[in-house]
Amino acid sequence: MTPPEASTITAKQRPGDRIFSTATLVAGVLILVTLAAVAIFLVAQSLPAFTAVADDFKGDAENFWQYVWPLVFGTIWAAALALIMAVPLSIGIALFISHYAPRRLAQGLGYIIDLLAAVPSVVFGLWGITVLAPAVQPFYTTLTEWFGWFPLFAGPVSGTGRTILTVAVVLAVMILPIVTALCREIFLQTPVLHEEAALALGATRWEMIKLAVLPFGRPGIISASMLGLGRALGETMVVAMVLSPSAIISFAVLQSQNPTTIAANIALNFPEAHDIGVNILIATGLMLFTITLAVNMVARYIVERRKEFSGAN
Amino acid sequence: MNFKRFGVPAVVAVTAALALSSCAANEGGGSATPEESTSTLSGTIDAAGASSQGSAQEAWVAAFQTANPDVTINYDPSGSGAGREAFIAGGVDFAGSDSYLKDEELAGEFAACAPDTKAIDLPVYISPIAVIFNVEGVDELNLDSATLAKIFKGDITKWNDPAIAALNEGAALPDATITAVHRSDDSGTTKNFADYLNQTAADVWAEEPSDTFPYQTGEGAQGTSGVVDAVTNGVNTIGYADASRAGDLGVAKIKVGDEFVGYSPEAAAAVVAESPLVEGREANDLAIALDRTTTDPSHYPLVLVSYAIVCQEYADAAQGELVKSYVSYLASEEGQSLSAEQAGSAPLSSELGEQVQAALETVK
Numbered sequence A: 001m002t003p004p005e006a007s008t009i010t011a012k013q014r015p016g017d018r019i020f021s022t023a024t025l026v027a028g029v030l031i032l033v034t035l036a037a038v039a040i041f042l043v044a045q046s047l048p049a050f051t052a053v054a055d056d057f058k059g060d061a062e063n064f065w066q067y068v069w070p071l072v073f074g075t076i077w078a079a080a081l082a083l084i085m086a087v088p089l090s091i092g093i094a095l096f097i098s099h100y101a102p103r104r105l106a107q108g109l110g111y112i113i114d115l116l117a118a119v120p121s122v123v124f125g126l127w128g129i130t131v132l133a134p135a136v137q138p139f140y141t142t143l144t145e146w147f148g149w150f151p152l153f154a155g156p157v158s159g160t161g162r163t164i165l166t167v168a169v170v171l172a173v174m175i176l177p178i179v180t181a182l183c184r185e186i187f188l189q190t191p192v193l194h195e196e197a198a199l200a201l202g203a204t205r206w207e208m209i210k211l212a213v214l215p216f217g218r219p220g221i222i223s224a225s226m227l228g229l230g231r232a233l234g235e236t237m238v239v240a241m242v243l244s245p246s247a248i249i250s251f252a253v254l255q256s257q258n259p260t261t262i263a264a265n266i267a268l269n270f271p272e273a274h275d276i277g278v279n280i281l282i283a284t285g286l287m288l289f290t291i292t293l294a295v296n297m298v299a300r301y302i303v304e305r306r307k308e309f310s311g312a313n
Numbered sequence B: 001m002n003f004k005r006f007g008v009p010a011v012v013a014v015t016a017a018l019a020l021s022s023c024a025a026n027e028g029g030g031s032a033t034p035e036e037s038t039s040t041l042s043g044t045i046d047a048a049g050a051s052s053q054g055s056a057q058e059a060w061v062a063a064f065q066t067a068n069p070d071v072t073i074n075y076d077p078s079g080s081g082a083g084r085e086a087f088i089a090g091g092v093d094f095a096g097s098d099s100y101l102k103d104e105e106l107a108g109e110f111a112a113c114a115p116d117t118k119a120i121d122l123p124v125y126i127s128p129i130a131v132i133f134n135v136e137g138v139d140e141l142n143l144d145s146a147t148l149a150k151i152f153k154g155d156i157t158k159w160n161d162p163a164i165a166a167l168n169e170g171a172a173l174p175d176a177t178i179t180a181v182h183r184s185d186d187s188g189t190t191k192n193f194a195d196y197l198n199q200t201a202a203d204v205w206a207e208e209p210s211d212t213f214p215y216q217t218g219e220g221a222q223g224t225s226g227v228v229d230a231v232t233n234g235v236n237t238i239g240y241a242d243a244s245r246a247g248d249l250g251v252a253k254i255k256v257g258d259e260f261v262g263y264s265p266e267a268a269a270a271v272v273a274e275s276p277l278v279e280g281r282e283a284n285d286l287a288i289a290l291d292r293t294t295t296d297p298s299h300y301p302l303v304l305v306s307y308a309i310v311c312q313e314y315a316d317a318a319q320g321e322l323v324k325s326y327v328s329y330l331a332s333e334e335g336q337s338l339s340a341e342q343a344g345s346a347p348l349s350s351e352l353g354e355q356v357q358a359a360l361e362t363v364k
Helices: A017-052 A064-100 A105-115 A121-146 A164-188 A192-200 A206-235 A237-242 A261-273 A278-311 B002-021 B054-067 B079-086 B104-109 B145-153 B162-167 B186-199 B225-233 B265-274 B317-331 B333-343 B350-361
Strands: B043-051 B071-076 B096-097 B121-132 B180-181 B219-221 B237-242 B254-257 B260-261 B303-311
Touching: A017 A278, A017 B104, A064 A164, A064 A278, A064 B219, A121 A164, A121 A237, A121 B225, A164 A206, A164 A237, A164 B333, A192 A206, A206 A278, A206 B121, A237 A261, A261 B079, A278 B219, B043 B079, B043 B317, B054 B071, B054 B162, B054 B317, B054 B333, B071 B317, B079 B096, B079 B225, B079 B303, B079 B317, B096 B121, B121 B186, B121 B225, B121 B265, B121 B317, B121 B333, B145 B180, B145 B186, B145 B254, B180 B186, B180 B225, B186 B237, B186 B303, B219 B225, B225 B237, B265 B303, B265 B350, B317 B333, B317 B350, B333 B350
Parallel strands: B043 B071, B043 B096, B180 B219, B180 B237
Antiparallel strands: B096 B303, B121 B237, B121 B303, B254 B260
């Protein structure tokens, strides 16, 4: 038997094939070009900011790094608080939908969660400032009275409730849908054999979830969280509207002075910025770009590394 | 099911409302009577600048375009600094600005103006700034500038502080922490508020006034509406905002001379009218050095003055004519009463209005 000669078998190139493959190539290249264009714009416009002198900065900052550091801290701090609240809740909702709820209820609940994702962020901002902040303020007051010794809840309490904790709650509500939807999809894909095996060995439903569903879904949970984190890091309107910002680094979550985020700082200051002020704001944008890029790369790395142990393959 | 029954008529109604209401500003109102539309002016004015003038400019533009159907005016409320920058670079025909031109800006060239001519500042918009508060059980509040400065700087933290109590005898001030709300975005309101505190209580408020709130104390909120919301929804709050937006909130009276004075359009216009012009400027430049240290109780020194910055002589004479007629409308009694009605500003005193008109006569 002679080996098949690969070179002789060539599919006839039809116009449709050529057009389609070119179209996908163009689409693929376009996204790279766009990303490169954004990166080049950010770097080029940022350069003057790195050599700016103390007079060009607002507040007490003497150079760019002093100016941007509290903003970087605030961005990560707000997003981390939101993630801490949203992820456990999302996993709970997703498990309820995938493993506990009756089918009809699960479907309805799924729709409602997706609906939450369709609410524009400015609406969340309005809700945060007019409903949530006044509602939680008395609670914050009690919290500082009883737990003021704990650094997170140190006083003096904000009189309006527009603190970073309120912002984190709103952000958590905003990232809830995306994290929940992804987790639900992952949990539904758990091999039925694994689940039945666990149950057959005498595991309760909770033990089955602990043994089969969660280990299988772990990389999925992580990538879902990272997508949520990406949204929380870049969220602008909610933070700009709800937060009472200051250029400080503070872990206290109930005070009037809160570290603000890069995106909100740009939104607040860009309208009146001119000359080098614009370059400084764009340079902070570059920092945000770098942070989100780093977060996504770390998430990829974790997902890649955990894949082998998860039983997904 | 309900949606199907009521949804379709609702959609039709909304669409119709949108379609029918989308007339241009110079079509609407029906006030364009024949004799008004005989205006010979035509062309486009591009302007940019202070957002404080924003709502007044909207009203002015609509009224002016109605009277002059062939004129189009675009006012971009991008901020005073951005407006002045655009004007200097020749991008806009005039700038709205909460501060008059700086000396170094006057020393340079103005691209839109004829070579070797300068720009002039003309006051067109005066707005009192109110100190608003929301404290349970307190309806009236008297403050002097030193106390006000200490509250916003964070030196006074309790409502029942002796300094406040001394100014408000008999008031039931609570033993509660003060939340002082300031603007978190850059604003001419902040600059004028800080300028008042700096002029009248320099030993407390030592920072040079700027658009940015200088201290890392108190609470920040976005925009005038953000401050008003924060003060309204918070507890034991105090803030500052354009007086027209104070609404039902408590408004503090500030000490002028020996009396406590609440804001009024007349008192705000009076302090502007009585203040001297900035020295060392061209004769037609009406930049006002606001005298906030006045002791006359008929004055309310916590005001914001916003200017229209125009060329003394435009490179394009026809464009100059157009800008001249528009700005002259802004400073006219008619224009001032319109902005008082629509934006809650304080009308220019008739004397100052005449000065502006006289300065405009010389604009070419």
